[in-house]
Amino acid sequence: MGNADGLTSTDIFHAFDAATGQPIEPGFAEATAAEIDAAAVRSAEAAEWLAHSPPARRAELLERVAQGMDARQDEIVQRCVTETGYLPERVIGEFRRASGQLRAFAGLTRDRYWDQRQIAAADPNRELAPGLVVPRPEMRRRLVPVGPVAVFGACNFPLAISVVGNDFVAAIAVGCPVIVKSHPSHPGTCELLGQVVCEAVEQLGMPAGTFSLLHGRRPETSISLVQHPAIAAVGFTGSPVGGRALAEAVLKRDRPIPIFAELGSTNPVFITAAALEERCEVIAKGFADSLRFGNGHMCTKPGVVVVPKDVSQPFVDQVIGEMSKQTPLPLLSGGVAEAFDRGIANYRSAAEVQTLHQGGSGGAERDESLGPWHRGPHWFAVEASAAMENHDVHRGSLLHSETFGPVSLLVRCCDxxxxxxxxxxxxxxxxxxxxxxxxxxxxxxxxxxxxERFAGRIIYNGWPTGMEIGPATQHGGPYPASLDGNSTSVGYESLRRFVRPVCYQNWPAEELDAAGPW
Amino acid sequence: MGNADGLTSTDIFHAFDAATGQPIEPGFAEATAAEIDAAAVRSAEAAEWLAHSPPARRAELLERVAQGMDARQDEIVQRCVTETGYLPERVIGEFRRASGQLRAFAGLTRDRYWDQRQIAAADPNRELAPGLVVPRPEMRRRLVPVGPVAVFGACNFPLAISVVGNDFVAAIAVGCPVIVKSHPSHPGTCELLGQVVCEAVEQLGMPAGTFSLLHGRRPETSISLVQHPAIAAVGFTGSPVGGRALAEAVLKRDRPIPIFAELGSTNPVFITAAALEERCEVIAKGFADSLRFGNGHMCTKPGVVVVPKDVSQPFVDQVIGEMSKQTPLPLLSGGVAEAFDRGIANYRSAAEVQTLHQGGSGGAERDESLGPWHRGPHWFAVEASAAMENHDVHRGSLLHSETFGPVSLLVRCCDxxxxxxxxxxxxxxxxxxxxxxxxxxxxxxxxxxxxERFAGRIIYNGWPTGMEIGPATQHGGPYPASLDGNSTSVGYESLRRFVRPVCYQNWPAEELDAAGPW
Structure with a gap:
């Protein structure tokens, strides 16, 4: 099926088994312009219904999706393990996180957690200046859903930041329909989750446009979606390059819309001399485990560790000891593996950077027998003074270069x-x-x-990986943490992204009853 | 003084007397690249101090600025009347609004109105799954100032949406320094207000970078400012073209930042048959007054009125009667006058548009004896069916074309x-x-x-001009009302724009005391 944009339904792509690098069935068809348009139009129709639906109905949808996931847990986990190369316990942990998030947001939906309202009372006798009476009208303010939300999930969280993930639960909770563009590195996992949502929508008799799933790996497909006039907001988790490209596309719309993009960071960890003296072994073990978690694919990975160098040798030795025990695991995709190798090569080529450890199957020591994308832990070191001078090594500087996978940089300070x-x-x-x-x-x-000037979440004697989803969660911050700088993409406050305020001036309260109790 | 960007301090420009179209002294120098850089660097230094300053100090600054304005009221009002051509009572009203806003936000500053905090308690025994205990750390979330804010005020509100206006009070309240780029059509008013703020900053012993004023009329000057690495957020009120250009410049930064832009709209008013039957005369008078207010320069001007045509003739007759009594007033500038004449010409050239009224000194009937920029009220009409078909008349369609000045469009519906x-x-x-x-x-x-799907504020039996500043105020909405769609540029909630959330994980409460009481 051809169309004006040159997309055809014969554009079929496959996912890959991360452990072997081999394509796996079935193939997925790149969404055509007609399919994108149809999904967006359906979504706009559903938006009217959803905006005025009882919150309990939407809560039921989130719960039904959680139940549907649970019923197909083995199938979903298996496909996800194959597509990501994650250890099964990592995937099961994320599965639990995703279904817990669905159920938690069902509760927030019933409670109208986001539904903050203000009333400014009327004052018929208000004096603006002596003798100048100008009555003040009553004003009421509440938050309404923005409309259809286009969602782009992350490569590293196929369950909790994807089809049924953080953006989905936040949008459905407040009454916005969702169109998800599946991630091309795990379309099979997305497809299974999409089936679960579509079944739940149908079982509950909600409009079909409440949820749509589109597949695609071409940038043009994503751009067509965010530029469709029916789309009212965008939720994105991914790379700075991808997020900026979508933001540019959004700004070129006839009518720009809000885009919320979480783009990652290096998550610097600072360890004082006193901490190293008191808890060296615990900290070394904690760091090695945090870097290992998800094979270094966490957006909260400790990518930079800053220490006072005169007391750091025992720490370095113990971390290397831990890393030596870690076997190589697959990276998420061929693209991630290429970027990882490029990142490693950049560190190696920088004269001021010292190699502390390079695990098996990585870079020069690559052991293809494990699999083409398997990489072990890598650790590099640099003097603080050199790190500050360095602004040439890959995108930006040593301190700000995020490389997905098990690699981190130690920054050695004089004091x-x-x-x-x-x-x-x-x-x-x-x-x-x-x-x-x-x-x-x-x-x-x-x-x-x-x-406080640069970070969204500040951790005391802990590790950044393994974030809680709650009322105080903040997952976002100044660029590149997020594009807008002041939203969170995870946690209860993420609900604020997909609502906008409406003020009712001088309205009789009884006329506003449909908006819920004041 | 030359510089790399080709800006020189010999680039002098003048304001104009709106009543005569003649330039007035003194001249203002276009800010050079070196001046922009110096202001931004000063601002970044002040940001550190302000972020941790006691709110009472910042409240004092806002009050001191209000007192300083009051002390120079006659001078400021006179210059503003000359530069805008507004009636003195309009300017005095805005003066009161601006000084009231300063005092109201001083109160909000003392109360830490924006300072919403959440605490998620720790749970050392949390079970993620049966038998799987993963302790939950305590998490606390609060809002911190983003840093230096670049402010671009509106041509139509030289006092309340300008140097000491809505963006200034919101930024200072939460602890952000401000750099204002003065509006080139009223630099003299901006300069007087800037002197008031600088004096207050100095008297209170606050860092000089707390506030800076730059003059300029070149787009490059504004772009240099928003692209300076030290700038952390942008507040803009103006045209869609200007707002989009700044947003593009912001997105091209190495590190994009939030931009909050209020861009205007046509503010449609719907009048039912029953309303016309019951209160025709009051509504006609109200409409004519609302359109006349500020000579049609309000961003909340009723630019479109929708009526059932079979009962609307008495309304039309009475409005024309009111308009006939209105003498032409000056538009804000030569640029605004040109855009107004272009808008009028567009209406006239559209076959489906009927002219209901054209006041003296406008378009063909222009009477140069009053002044080159004087224009009286203009009113046009179109059938609803034709309005929906029309997508060619100036930027967009008849229903969405905002033309500054005293002009409105009547849309006649069958039912x-x-x-x-x-x-x-x-x-x-x-x-x-x-x-x-x-x-x-x-x-x-x-x-x-x-x-609710398209408007930020919904008014019942009233008029959109004359908005209250309070806790329930909403001044913003889907594009073109604002660029981000979900913030307000006026009212208490505008404080949210210049803070961002920070989460403290596992921090002992006593270590966070400096952040204020929890």
């Missing part, structure tokens, strides 16, 4: 003063972490205000 | 059904208004959900 100077170099990160000991109070007080 | 069909054509507006009578309940229930 606490230099650690604070390094902290000031960061301009945007999803997280930053401080490990401190019992004797460095002065440092904490000086570090925290710097951390 | 209520067609009024609802017209309502569905609107895609974004700061306001919409319903005048209804005692016998049309069914219409209201069907109209309101449509209004």
């Amino acid at each position: 606490e003063e230099e650690m604070l100077t390094i902290a000031k170099q960061f301009h945007g990160s999803l997280t930053t972490t401080l490990h401190r000991g019992s004797t460095d109070d002065g440092f904490v007080e000086r570090w925290l205000p710097i951390a | 209520e059904e067609e009024m609802l069909t017209i309502a569905k054509q609107f895609h974004g507006s700061l306001t919409t208004t319903l005048h209804r009578g005692s016998t049309d309940d069914g219409f209201v229930e069907r109209w309101l959900p449509i209004a």
Whole structure:
């Protein structure tokens, strides 16, 4: 089936088994312009219904999707393991996170968690100036759903940040229909989840346009979707390059719309001398485990660790000991593997960078017998002064280069003063972490205000991977953490993204009853 | 003084007396690249101090600015009247609004109105699955200032949406420094207000970078400012063309930042047959007054009025009667006058548009003796069916074309059904208004959900001009009302624009004391 944009339904692509690098069945058809248009039009029709649907109906949908997932857990987990190369326990953990998120947001939907309202009372006798009476009308403000939301999930979270993930639950909760563009590296997982949602929508008798799934790997497909006039907002998780391309496409619309994009960061971890003296082994083990989690594919991966160098050797030795025990695991896709190798090569080619560890099957030591995309942990080191001077190594500087996969950079500082100077170099990160000991109070007080300038989440004596979903969650921050800088893509406050305020001036309360109780 | 961008301090421009079209002294120098850089660097230094300053200090600044304005009221009002051509009472009204806004936001600053916090308690025994205990850390979330804000005020509100206006009060309240680029059509008013702020900053011993004023009329000057790495957010009020150009410049930064832009709309007013039967004269007078207010320069001007045509003739006659009494007033500038004449010419050239009234000194009837930019009220009419078909007349369609100045379009509908069909054509507006009578309940229930889809403020039996500043105010909405669609540029909730959330994970409460009480 041809169309004006040159897309044809014969554009079939396949997912790959991450462990072997081989394509797997079935094939998925690139969405055509006609299919994108049909989905958007259906979505706009559903938007009217959803905007005025009882929250309990939408909560039921989220719960029904969770039940549908549970019923097909083995099938979904198996496909996800194959497409991502993640360890089964990692996928089962994310499965639980995704179904828990669906159920938690069902509760928020019933409670109208996002539904903040303000009333400014009328004042018929208001005096603007002595003798100048100008009555003040009553004004009421509430939040309404924005309309159809286009969702682009992350390559690294096929369950919790994808078809039924964070953007889906936030949009459905507030009353917006969703069109998901599946991720081309796990279309099979997306398809199974999409079937679960479509079945739930049908069983509950909701409009078909409540949810649509489109497949595609071409940038033009994503751009057509976000430029469709019926789309009212975009939720995106992915790379800075991808997020910026979509933002540019959105700005070229006749009528631009909000785009919420979470783009990642290097999540610097600062470890004080006192912390290393008191808990070196625990911290080393914690770091190695955090970097290993999801084989370094977390957007909250500790990509930079900052230490005082004169006391850091035992830490380095212990981390290397931990890393040596870690067997190589597959990266998510051929593209991720290429980017990883490029990142490693960049570190190696920088004269100021020292290699601390390179795990099996990575770079020069690549052992193809495991699989083409298997890579073990890699660790590099740089002096703080050199890290600050370096602005040439790949996109940006050493401190800001995010490379997906099991790789991190150790920044060695002369003293606490230099650690604070390094902290000031960061301009945007999803997280930053401080490990401190019992004797460095002065440092904490000086570090925290710097951390508040660049990070969305600030962790004390912990690790950034493994974020909680709750009322205080913040997953976003100054670019590149997120594009808009002041929203969160995960947690209860993520509901705010897909509503907008409406003020009712001088309306009799009884006329507004349909909007729910005031 | 030359510089790399080719800007030199010999680029001097003048404001104009709107009543005569003649340039007035003094000249203002286009800000050079070096001046922009110096202001931004100063601003970044001040940001650190302001972020941790006691709210009471910032409240004092806002109050001191209000007092400083009051002390120079005559001078400021006089210059503003000259530069805008507004009637003195209009300027005095806005003066009161601006100083009231400063004082109101001083109160909000003391109360930390924006400072919403959430705490998610720790749970050391949390079970993720039967037997799987994963302790949950405590998480706390609060809002921190984003940093230096670049502000671009509106041509039509030199006092309340300008140097000391809505963006200034919101940014200072939450702890962000401000750099204002003065509006080239009223630089003299901006300069006086800037002096007031600089004096207040100095008197209070705050960092000089707390506030800076730059002059300029070149697009490159504005673009250099928003692209400076030290700028953390942008507040803009102006045209869609200007707002989009700045948004594009922001997206081209190495690190994009949030931009909040209010761009205007046509603010459609719907009047039912019952309303016309019951209150024809009051509504006609109200409309003529609302259009006349500020000589049609309000962003909330009723630019489109939708009526059932079979009962609308008495309304039309009475409005024309009111308009006939209105003498021409100056438009804001030569540019606005040109755009107005172009808008009028477009209406006239459209075969489907009928001229209902054209006031003196406008278009063909221009009477140069009053002044080159004086224009009286103009009113045009179109059949609803033709309005929906028309997509060629200037930028977009008849229903969505905002022309600054005293001009409005009457849309004549066959019946209520067609009024609802017209309502569905609107895609974004700061306001919409319903005048209804005692016998049309069914219409209201069907109209309101449509209004909620496109408008930020929905007014009942009133007029959109003259908006209150309070907790329930909403001034923004889907494009072109605003660029992001879900913020407000006026009212208490406007404070949300210049903060971003930070989550503290596992932090001992005593370490967070500096952030204020939890």
